[in-house]
Amino acid sequence: MPARLVAAAGALALALTAGGCSHPAPDAGAATLQDAPAVRLERLTQQDVRVANVAWTLALANADLCPVNRPRAGWTLQSASQYGPELRPLAEARYGLAGDLPGVLAAPPGSPAAMAGLAPGDLILSVNGQALRQGDSTASESYDGLQANSAVLDAALALGPVGLTVRREGREREITVRPVSACAYPTQVEVTGTFRSRTDGRHVFISDGMANLAQNDDELAFVLAHELAHAVLEHRSQPDVTGLRGGLNWAISMRRGLSLSSEADADRMGLFLVARAGFDPYRAVEFLGRWEAVDEGARGPQINTGGIYDSAAGRRRALRPVLEDIAARKAAGRALIP
Ligand SMILES: [Zn+2]
Known part of the structure; x- marks a missing residue:
């Protein structure tokens, strides 16, 4: 059931996942309780x-x-x-x-x-x-x-x-x-004022702050596609896209069945899903940079196949070969099958 969750207004039908940093969205376009x-x-x-x-x-x-x-x-x-x-x-x-x-x-x-x-x-x-x-x-x-x-x-x-x-x-x-x-994964907006996205294996959730941070549909597609990719790859439910962080979230992610490569796999699959839907996957790099600038949680250690990145910049670098792979396939007229 796709619907909006207005957490700030009172009761929530679906509990929010614990963990992660909470910061008010800086975007003036975001709805706030003061409005x-x-x-x-x-x-x-x-x-x-x-x-x-x-x-x-x-x-x-x-x-x-x-x-x-x-x-x-x-x-x-x-x-x-x-x-x-x-x-x-x-x-x-x-x-x-x-x-x-x-x-x-x-x-x-x-x-x-x-x-x-x-x-x-x-x-x-x-x-x-x-x-x-x-x-x-x-x-x-x-x-x-x-x-x-x-x-x-x-x-x-x-x-x-x-x-x-x-x-x-x-x-x-x-x-x-x-x-x-x-795809049978309805998307819900959670009004929390934080930068979060997550999936429970049946739905995709994006917070209002994260949606506002995405300055165009290509960037928004990247955030949603990363979560959809977890569903496509049949990863188990995971805390959020910022579960890429180290520390406690990292430990929780591991306990929930995410492997070290899960996040990198979701990024790779996510970029393919973005491109297959006609959005520009290159915008993901710009988006990650903006996210890192406003959310300290995005600046922490990032998990990847071979270990843990020192920062989100490492995650951005890891997108490059995937983007080049997609561009090469498109140029050669090959199917975008990850
Ligand atoms: Zn993820």
Whole structure:
């Protein structure tokens, strides 16, 4: 269930992984608690849409490499019930949300959701004639109701095209969504103000700070693709992309089954996933430099195949031969199979 996690606003449906440094994102474009609620909601939404679009492009382009695929619509959904008291009335008014009913937050261009005519602001009322549960509109914030409805939608999509009853600007309409097979790892944005990305083997998570640090879709693709690569390579769940650090995180990573080469492998596979999806893998080098500049955690020892780098600069250097390999394959018209 792709959705946004607003940690700062209260309860979290999914616990955040412990460990790692926390620093406020320096980007003025980031939503902060000090912002007026309407501004926060708008910025969070823009970030969700951006992440959804890049994540969908990666999931679709790399379906043949993912060990787990499923028929997906490509949308990112939200519900009124996921919001706390401050943002909920705004989200209801702005996006026509009601209780646990799934509202379309993002419908990436070219996705089955977009092809079917779904657009942000559409509220999904029923699937194949089965009404979805609206729940108690005054309940405290929780993702449970949205997750339950998303599970019903996913089960229907698994069987083929689905008929949806959708409410848009007060009027109901029937829409048919024809899902396509894509990597089965939905991406979620976690609002923590930190620089984090991680995977639990079923989802990819990126923090708002990390998403803001990525100045273009190519850089954002690198962060998301590194986590997707862990899934493709069937690594076990790992703390975060900054689990590349030494010290305690390193020890935790090892205990969780990451080998010394796991991170280097995920970087290599990640760059291929980026290139296969049409993004520029060279932007990763620039991104890592920027990350190192703002997050002291990124400056620590970095794990690699043969041992531990002295810094993130070593990680950047290790990307070079992979980038050259990808460029050579493209120039020779060879398939980008890592
Ligand atoms: Zn990693």
